[in-house]
Amino acid sequence: MAANSLLELLAHVTQALEDTGAVYAVTGSVASSIHGEPVTSMDVDIVADLSADQGAKLARSVSGRLYADADMLRRAAIEHSMANLIDPASGYKVDISVLKQTPYHAQVLQRRVRIMHPDGKASFWVVSPEDTILMKLAWRKESRSQKQWANALSVARVQKNRLDWAYLRKWAGELGVEQDLDELMREAGV
Incomplete structure (x- = not known):
């Protein structure tokens, strides 16, 4: 079936x-x-x-x-x-x-x-909204895919008042996507 x-x-x-x-x-x-x-x-x-x-x-x-x-x-x-x-x-x-x-x-x-x-x-x-964002940013870093960026931005905009930004910052640094997270926050209006 x-x-x-x-x-x-x-x-x-x-x-x-x-x-x-x-x-x-x-x-x-x-x-x-x-x-x-x-x-x-x-x-x-x-x-x-x-x-x-x-x-x-x-x-x-x-x-x-x-x-x-x-x-x-x-x-x-x-x-x-x-x-x-x-x-x-x-x-x-x-x-x-x-x-x-x-x-x-x-x-x-x-x-x-x-x-x-x-x-x-x-x-x-x-996965949590925060990890969805982090994974999308990490995949974007590897592929430079605009789709990954758009998906991460969508989650950030919809969830921005509920996200654990300290968690995002910590792991963005570990994953090497801290500049992307900063840009994402600006575009999401955070």
């Missing part, structure tokens, strides 16, 4: 991750849409603390519905890299990035927030 929508795919994969016992959080465009203004996307980005055994279990869990390479998931867990799950019917893709063991990445998973799925039947974990 193929996923009929990106949200259905999100619910299926996050439930499968929870069934493995992996700690995860949705990030990327989905997180930007939740914390900022909606954006369209053909994929779901997830960060996870995933063991090799959990990666293999995840592949088995979703394999009847999605293309999932168990070896790729195991390797991603061991190497702290990325693996994909693909819905062949829709072309939607889930990118699972296994987090490196750094103080910042530990914070990302500690600060994640539980969000109710729009159908009201399930919920899933998503």
